[in-house]
Amino acid sequence: MLQSKSFVKKTKQGRIQKVVREHYLRDDIYCGFVPCSACDAAAERKLVADAAAILVVDTNVVLHQIDLLENPAIEDVVLLSVVLDEVKNKNLAVFNRIKALCTNKARRFYVFANEQHRDTYVKDMVGESSNDRNDRAIRVAAHWYQSHLGESVKVLLITNDRDNKRKAIEEGLNAETVESYVRSLAQPGLLDLVVVPTSGDVTMEDVEDHRPSKRKVIYSEHKPMSEITSGLRCGIYHQGKLRVNRYNPFEAYVGSESIGDEIVIRGRSNMNRAFDGDIVAVELLPQDQWHESKSFIADDDEEEEEEEDVHLVPNSADDAPRNASSTQSSVGSSAPSVSSRPVGRVVGIIKRNWNSYCGSLQPMPMPAGSGGVAHALFVSKDRRIPKIRIQTRQLENLVNKRIVVAVDSWGVLSRYPSGHYVRTIGDIGDKETETEVVLIENDINTRPFSTQVLACLPPLPWTLSQEDLANPNRQDLRHVRVFSVDPPGCRDIDDALHCTLLPNGNFEVGVHIADVTNFVHPGTPLDEEAAQRGTSVYLVGQRIDMLPKPLTEDVCSLRADVERLAFSVIWEMTPDADIISTRYTKSVIKSCAAMSYVEAQARMDDSRLVDPLTVDLRNLNSLAKIMRQRRCDRGALTLASAEVKFEIDSETHDPLDIGIYQIREANQMIEEFMLAANISVAEKILKHFPLCSLLRRHPSPTKEMLEPLLRTASSIGLNLDVSSSKALAESLDNAKSNDPYFNKLIRILATRCMTQAVYFCSGDLTFSEYYHYGLAASLYTHFTSPIRRYADVVVHRLLAAALEIAKLPPIFQDGPQLTGIADNLNYRHRNAQMASRASVELHTLIYFRTRPTDTEARIVKVKANGFIVFVPKFGIEGPIHLTPKGDKGGDWVVDEVHQRVTKPGTNISYAVLQTVRIHMEVVEPQPHRPKLQLTLI
Amino acid sequence: MEYVDPLTGFRVDGRRPNEMRKLKGEVGVVARADGSALFEMGNTRVIAAVYGPREVQNKGQQVNSKEALVRCEYRMAEFSTGDRRRKPKGDRRSTEISLVIRQTMEASILTHLMPRSQIDIFVQVLQADGGTRSACINAATLALADAGIPMRDIVTSCSAGYLCSTPLLDLNYLEDSAGGADVTVGILAKMDKVTLLQMDAKLAMDTFENVMGLAIEGCKAIATYIREVLLENTKRLECQRG
């Protein structure tokens, strides 16, 4: 059957055009009800309705009650295509969640293409709004279900739209609101998931603040969309994504293309209810208001101001507090400094980035007479998120739990947004719970691999086949003395090496990387899953794999004494480590030893050993030293980080010991050859694919980013030249004093000023932008860890195509898609790092819970009421207060220029980099909210 | 945009990926011509008229006196697309399509049976909604059959594309302008021979084979339909004769 749809539309050139489209109606769309005998026997069936009714939901129910729908208590839901289309247009995030429900085999959510069905398609009526038309289509579909299934099955239309519900009942349908339906299920906890409509006259707004005097307009109204659009067009407003400062939630930045700079937004009232990640429209404030002043905190008053906690030492500027305001520090310094950066306020929100968040309820007295509805404030673990008001009927179950809460609305009268409870993760402070929070917060997929993904694995146990050996593109290197060096206990061995003395006195050095792409083929479910995960995630005592275990620990892992497939980069090098030639080949290797760094180091150090393997190691090491020196001479930075290592109890999985990870020469040796292999591969793939290579760059830090380092350095009379990476590297080398730890400390401070390196697609940037600042390399990529990084998988495919031993997958012809892959990899990479750090912080807390400790610390920043110390032994830093909290630092005098605090009339003073002795202890300022506290001895 | 709904599996106009639009064919629509036909694929509507075989009008054009000369003129009616734009006669696209149609039809006409004669095929697009090339070839086939011109086999044509990682049969204008690959195939139905193959984008080899296979399936279905139309027509003529 055929319907013609015609409508008018405006073309790009502004002309009005009549468009006629065909719309085919069909009779082969089935109801999906399992017992139905009227429908085709082969049709897909999902609906059972053994308990209650078949639910037909309208668009707003899906849009607003998605958390409820995701709860397993809700089943037998029919999703009409008209509803899905509307949801897709209005909120893509919700659409993806409902899509996941519909494709989940364990859930009974059935998609009914009502718009294509002969009997349920409705024609537009003259004068009818599209909303009304869609509501009518929903009712028609509900009717069809009721008459198709007969009276024995109840079909229930769920809608919160009063008008739609009335019409449905008039037409003889069963219809209910979400709330009344959920009530009928008699599961009180479920009601917390129901989003209470805010448009109505009921509700949260009335009860949310118990002090009537506080009922005032707190935020300005958002401008209507039409005004925003015209404002953007004539340049009054600026559009961009809002990013909240991770360390100061009252400050945010909007990267604006129209200004070409970041606009700073200070204070919650200027942020005007925008969340981190929202696309907002911003209006600039007059220039005389651009200076910083403390006043912006005033309007957020009361409890909100939180202080810095003890945390891991940042590894890059991305982990560190933004420097714009941090030097002015928390309290006391009122001298306004004129900022050159534009300051603005949010006038409207173009696209919301509302999500669900992990956190806990703010401790509160239990209201008398439990069982009723209680109002509580939810505090997200992510400090960028404001507190969220929720109402709950199960307060006593939630108070000391980690819970997930979703945001629903934020009115001008309300200081905080309103939201609803989604689910409970577990007890606060419990290791499993907190680890899950870390994983959720960083969007890390921990689900087991699906059967489709596992189906892509080669038959196990895998062994080398004759086919592999006969492959002319694969060189047999089994006779070569190949070995690997990794951290102790490493099971996913990505890389192995060999080093052979050639008759002409040169060395043949090979880097052999696990041939993952021999098993992971483009476009397969396995490949898509790995691309999505992007990287393996390493937590303390736990690893979340990018690829299934049989691949990571067995088939791909270059273990000792087994034949494995590899992708090799082989150089001929002079004894001076000059590369004479480079070749690339797929290979078969048989590693003769899988050593740990300690073992390798011990062999090299033991002068009695002269066996071939040890000689190889020593040769490699001397080459690596030359390469490393050369790299440093080019200006590569030797940065320092304090990586922490735990010893974990094998039974309780609690930390037994904690210490700084020691870096040995053997580590540096391996690293050097990996860098060289990555650079060689980057050159090769870029030569063949100048537009679609995946590379890695490290942007040069701006002067502004290095500001904190320079300030600290100058306060102790050290002059650093930051004009280039080479100059900086040299001044870091020259930063010496009689304090043996001094140089490392300066390097640690330098590290946190740099941003992280990022992946990018070569076609998106110009050659000069490819530069890797930290390595002082004009080209760089990742090739050496395909088992645990997807970027390396992509690069392996590029290299194979460059060698013409495999076709380049079609995705590489699609620039935007490739950029999308790079963006996702950066996102996953960053999240994986944040998760590792959070996991270390969690275990540090658990470790010190039973072990109060005295130790040495170094002052790294001076503040008005104290200073920030770095604890080298444990790799953490945190605040030390000279005066109790609340006392605004009265009798201490801060000297910003020399980074020193002095107590007047005494000779007690503290200066930056000074060593102090501190006491570390876990305290519970509020019940069930443990935190690590540092105090001066 | 999603051209195949990931949940329902339907295309924008409600078809499944391997379904063709509605076909309609009618012969004898231009009384003055020796043979004529109207052919519709969904909203794409094409009319074809055939004159001949008749004496070669311009002897200069005759290359080989032992075979009939086939000429083809393709035109788009000015009202055939939505926008009211003047398309000059003899633009490059028209010239190219004229050539494509002529070569495709020539491959099936038994030209050696009609020496020193010429056959003129006129094709005009009345309404364009994707797949005009294929519709023109199908209309021409019907018109040639109507004119009683001896042919080796029925030539039919159909297109298939590749969007959202799915091979799609018989693209409409919306799908055609999505920028994906569009493969137009013409076959000699009974002999199973491909006589026309055009593609205006890049496709991986194995994908291309799937898409082309789908287009060939489409051509076969059209051939079945065209045979039915001709059979109907013959029956009708029989009835008229009594």
Ligand SMILES: [Zn+2]
């Ligand atoms: Zn049925």
